[in-house]
Amino acid sequence: MILNNYSLEHLKALDQKHFLHPTSPVVTENGPExxxxxxxxxxxxxxxxxxxxxxxxxxxxxxxGHGRKEIAEVAAAQMEKLAYNSCFASFSNEPAILLAEKLAQLAPGDLTATFFTSGGSESNDTAYKLVRHYWILKGEPTRKKIITRTKSYHGVAGGSTSATGLKAFRDFAESNAPDFLYVDHFSTVALRELIEKEGPETIAAFVAEPIQGAGGVHIPPADYFKEVRTICDEFNIVMITDEVITGFGRTGKFFGMEHFGVAPDMMCFAKGVTSGYMQLGGVMISEKIHRELGELSQGVLLHGYTYSGHATACAVALKNIEIIEQExxxxxxxxxxxxxxxxxxxxxxxxxxxxxxxxxxxxxxxxxxxxxxxxxxxxxxxxxxxxxxxxxxxxxxxxxxxxxxxxxxxxxxxxxxxxxxxxxxxxxxxxxxxx
The missing domain is CATH 3.90.1150.10 (Aspartate Aminotransferase, domain 1)
Structure with missing residues (x-):
């Protein structure tokens, strides 16, 4: 198929007829802007x-930035050699292995293992499933509830929509997943009260963006996350950070949580890991959680996406991170x-x-x-x-x-x-x- 051969008017007409856009009006009078x-x-x-x-x-x-030819060259070279292979059943590939290693070097705290996804929504859904599975293995199956914050945005898949604190997104289909709770986005007093009201033995995790992006660029008070970390430790609650927007240099640090001197137990990422040149995301877990999952699991980890560990996407991510560092x-x-x-x-x-x-x-x-x-x-x-x-x-x-x-x-x-x-x-x- 040869691109760039169609008139602007023809493309607009085709767009109106065939392309249902994300987060856009369903019908536009004049086609795409x-x-x-x-x-x-x-x-x-x-x-x-x-x-x-x-x-x-x-x-x-x-x-x-746009138009980086070196990214295209890396993608083409990887596609010619091995575009993709399934990473189910313990299959692997070199770019995925090397990217997981690189992320372990860059991430805050002792986040050492990565589960790869195709984007931010999948990363958040994965984190919620993994943390609930973790508590089942730990013999605490009542720990199911995920506490999230008002004005938060965590994605539009089933679980990530339910975790999103912006109510309009949850109202879109009016069929949200259970066991998600919402607390004021900057109040650690409200967080503690909610945990005590629900019962710490029912709380699996607390999830937060270091800086709320899509919800309006809300920057927390200086000590907010240190207080959150203390509360999570006190009640034995897993702390998850959503670095989908804030990761890979966006805030002036490699990851947003570095500004606050706090390390999470799990971390979601996507977006900047490839700068949009390929679809890729992931969840990083602490060395402790990784070790316990391995020790307590007796079967297959029944969670995975077709493109988890996609060879070309991981090669692109490695080059993207190299550019971020070198420049x-x-x-x-x-x-x-x-x-x-x-x-x-x-x-x-x-x-x-x-x-x-x-x-x-x-x-x-x-x-x-x-x-x-x-x-x-x-x-x-x-x-x-x-x-x-x-x-x-x-x-x-x-x-x-x-x-x-x-x-x-x-x-x-x-x-x-x-x-x-x-x-x-x-x-x-x-x-x-x-x-």
């Missing part, structure tokens, strides 16, 4: 010739992130509807408060100017969020700030005109 055909660094180009600064790394995940992208995330944060703070005072500027590394947000929802208006104007951002308006929130590629330059950060400033100015003028 953009049909992208190439990317380079922090920029995307669509079929009409428009150039846009990808201020969201597409979906929080294109950490090394000092974690350090660049910290430096450019501070410039982004300071730039947003400088424009904050110009607009009275901005109530808070927040960020850590290359993840940032502008909170708004006005009688009219402002974030969608800003998003619309920013897109016209050539900036991709995102609006979070669930549960009474009104937030514009940013998550550009970690390879962004100082000049490109200033370009982003300039465009969002222009978009805010247009929205402010329109609001005043309607007043």
């Amino acid at each position: 953009f049909i992208f055909e190439r990317g380079e660094g922090v920029y995307l180009y669509d079929k009409s010739g428009r150039k846009l600064l990808d201020g969201m790394s597409s979906l929080w995940n294109v950490n090394i 000092n992208l974690v350090e660049n995330s910290a430096l450019r992130g501070e410039e982004l944060l300071q730039g947003l703070k400088q424009i904050e005072g110009k607009y009275d509807f901005i109530t808070k500027v927040k960020g850590l590394g290359l993840i940032a947000g502008l909170e708004m408060q006005h009688e009219t929802l402002v974030a969608p208006l800003v998003l619309k104007e920013a897109t016209k100017l050539g900036l991709i951002s995102r609006a979070v308006v669930l549960e009474g929130q009104d937030i514009v969020v940013f998550s550009p590629p970690l390879c962004i330059s100082k000049e490109e950060v200033q370009e982003l700030i300039s465009m969002i400033d222009q978009a805010l100015a247009i929205v402010a003028q329109n609001i005043m005109a309607k007043a």
Whole structure:
């Protein structure tokens, strides 16, 4: 099949007829807003010739930037040799083994073993199943409940939807899995009270994102996770961190939890592990849990995905991590992130509807408060100017969020700030005109 041979109008018509988009309107009057055909660094180009600064790394995940030919070369070389093999029945392949080893070197604490998945939702579902299976093997089958937090996002598969604290996602099909509990996202007092109310002997795990991304870029108080770790240890509860968005340099550290000096017992990852060049995720477990699973198991671990340990995806991940390390992208995330944060703070005072500027590394947000929802208006104007951002308006929130590629330059950060400033100015003028 030869691509790039169809007109823009024909592709839009085909899209409307055949492509049911994720997290999008089911029907759009004019078809997709953009049909992208190439990317380079922090920029995307669509079929009409428009150039846009990808201020969201597409979906929080294109950490090394678009158009990296070395990734394509590694993928092609691996496909020519061994594209894929099943890793069921103790079969394996070299890229999966080497990636698991590399992750053990990078991960916080004593997270030493990895179960591979195809993405973040699968990673979260896997973590919940593994932790419940672990407690069954430990002779505590009543430990089934998973405590998660308000404003959290953990995915859209069955278990991960049920764990998501944003109620709109759980209401989508109105058929959620049992044994998920929700607690205020920053209150350790509420966490302790919930555990004592439900009974510690019924709680399998507590799961949290180091920084809540899709829920609105919420950064916890400095001691929050240390207090959580103490509570989990006190009640013998497994602590799971969801690093799907925050992993692989996004926050200015390789993993988000490094900012808080706390190591989890299990860790979910995806997105930045391949920078979106292949579908891959996973769950890392501590040396202790890995050892106990091995000692207590008497049969087959009856959980696995067709593409667990996918050879090509793992080879891509290894190259992606190599680029992150060689190009000092974690350090660049910290430096450019501070410039982004300071730039947003400088424009904050110009607009009275901005109530808070927040960020850590290359993840940032502008909170708004006005009688009219402002974030969608800003998003619309920013897109016209050539900036991709995102609006979070669930549960009474009104937030514009940013998550550009970690390879962004100082000049490109200033370009982003300039465009969002222009978009805010247009929205402010329109609001005043309607007043």
